Amino acid sequence: MSASITDQLPVVVVGAGPIGLAAAAHLVERGLEPLVLEAGPSAGTAVRDWTHVRLFSTWAEVTDPAAEKLLAPTGWVRPDGATYPTGGDWAENYLQPLADVLADKVRYGVTVTGVARAGRDRIVDSGREEQPFTVHLSTAHGREERITARAVIDASGTWSTPGPLGANGLPALGEKTGAGRISYRVPDLRDPAVRARYAGRRTAVVGSGASAFTALAYLADLAQEEDGTHAVWILRRGIGAQTYGGGEADQLPARGALGLRAKAAVESGHASAVTGFRTEAVERDGDRLVLVAEDGRRLDAVDEVIVLTGFRPDLSFLSEVRLGLDERLQAPAALAPLIDPNVHSCGTVYPHGVNELSHPEQGVYLVGMKSYGRAPTFLAMTGYEQVRSIAAAIAGDQEAAERVELTLPETGVCGGAGLFDEPEQNADQSGGGCCAAAPTTLQIGIGAPVTASGGC
CATH class of the missing domain: 3.50.50.60 (FAD/NAD(P)-binding domain)
Known part of the structure; x- marks a missing residue:
């Protein structure tokens, strides 16, 4: 298949969570065609599993600029940027409206079961980079489908694979029976x-x-x-x-x-x-x-x-593409030293993009919480910067892809979402249910209930 024909294919995004939907918004802004595949029945399906938990981040820190531009013509107005959403607020007041604007660019009830180069398993070198990707999926009704894509952005998160009770990283004896x-x-x-x-x-x-x-x-x-x-x-x-x-x-x-x-x-x-x-x-x-x-x-x-021992990425459906992952964190090899939780906190992780997220298999990217592997320090703002950079790279704008457009606050070691507010804390605040006492930033993932198929 020629490069010009491949370029006309959609970019498949796995997961309709915050980072997956932001990826789609940036691709649209670049004139590219996204196709978001979500295993659940709605946008932010996994986020909806923790509707009762309030984020450490304000609304201003959990909405993506390209997504806001896409939403603006619909009359959507971001909730008070100084207030704090719950998972339920985030899903209902931002993620679902964004998915609705993307319309048929988002498919629900489809599970990605495999990604490969067309006609090439991971062993074959010959003609590999000229081939588009084949994405295998199954529908909620059990039907199998194949989609041809120019690139694949995996924003499926880690929510579906929590860490086990066993201290060695494997289930403890009797854990399954209990x-x-x-x-x-x-x-x-x-x-x-x-x-x-x-x-x-x-x-x-x-x-x-x-x-x-x-x-x-x-x-x-x-x-x-x-x-x-x-x-x-x-x-x-x-x-x-x-x-x-x-x-x-x-x-x-x-x-x-x-x-x-x-x-x-x-x-x-x-x-x-x-x-x-x-x-x-x-x-x-x-x-x-x-x-x-x-x-x-x-x-x-x-x-x-x-x-509550953290989360880890599900890499099973990526077995036929060539990933370069750190042996400890299961994060992209170039990114791992920047996010090592033994060294870095959320605020000290340098903003990064396509260079740190690239793999030996060109055109495949792990983003959002999944890009951090087992590291617990992921920020929503970091994910938005990741997909901005990747969309620019896919569009051929390497200068923009390599330009850093995010300044992170120094936040210390991040540790997840906050407690749901008590009634007396809510009484003197406003913001349509997005009111928490004074936190300033967000960690999505380890330690915080977050998305798997939603890709945060």
């Missing part, structure tokens, strides 16, 4: 059925990020209302000066307050901390579960387990 009492999400205790699951019960919370803080704070609140409710906070490391974040000195006040809430939960006795506990097995004790550590320690039985 699945009925193990959750991998921050619970929405406003839901009566969810509330009943944890009220008056003993729950293990595994993890050390902001999602774990959030779950501990929720359960502590529940303990004040429902006798017998108790959380057991399981940490793989010990408790140190940074365990609870920056507290009152945190540059993100809401994140600092969240850490203080978790600390208060422990100090008040509503939660107890178990340190240096690396789970190896889950055993049954009647209807309850017993966690067993690698060193043989056994905890008292719990009724429920909430595992």
Whole structure:
């Protein structure tokens, strides 16, 4: 197939979440044809799984400039830029309207099952770069389809692949059989059925990020209302000066307050901390579960387990394209040193684009949370800059692709979404339900409930 014919093909975007839809908006702005493939029934399907959680970022920081231009002719007006959306606000008031404007450029209920060069598996060199991509997908009705594309932007996120309970990165022995009492999400205790699951019960919370803080704070609140409710906070490391974040000195006040809430939960006795506990097995004790550590320690039985150990990318449908990934983070090799969580925080990650996101297979890009692999420091603003750069590169504007158009704030180590506001906090603020106490930036992904098929 000639280059001119290939250039007429659509750019397939996997995932109709914040970054996937922003990619489509930038492609449209460049005169390119996007086709967004979303596994769920609506835009931001995975974001809708955490409608109850409020972001650390303001509206001004979670909308993309090209998307806003696309929305403007419809009369869409961004909510107050100084207020803070919940996941539900974000999906309903921004993501879905943006997808509606894109209209037939977005398809729902389609799952990408494979990406390859037409007629070439990953081994074959001959004529490889001249071939377009073939995207394999299945529909909600079980029908198989093939789409030919000039490039593929994978913004499918990591929401569908949470980290397991096992400390070695694999499921603990018995984790699968105990699945009925193990959750991998921050619970929405406003839901009566969810509330009943944890009220008056003993729950293990595994993890050390902001999602774990959030779950501990929720359960502590529940303990004040429902006798017998108790959380057991399981940490793989010990408790140190940074365990609870920056507290009152945190540059993100809401994140600092969240850490203080978790600390208060422990100090008040509503939660107890178990340190240096690396789970190896889950055993049954009647209807309850017993966690067993690698060193043989056994905890008292719990009724429920909430595992909040991060997320990881699903690379299975990319097996026939040539990716250059870091061996630790599973992020693009050139990007990995810039986002290593042992070195960098959200604010210290240098804005990056097509150069850092390119792979040996030209024309394939992992963006958004998926581009960070297992690193937990992803910012929505970073993702918007990624897709701006990539759209420019696909359009042949290399100067714009390599130009940095984003200045990140110094935010410290990011840790996920904030607590849902209490009524008294909402009472004196405005913004159509997007009101939180004073946080300033967003992490989507590890530690925060975020998208898989939505690609944040």
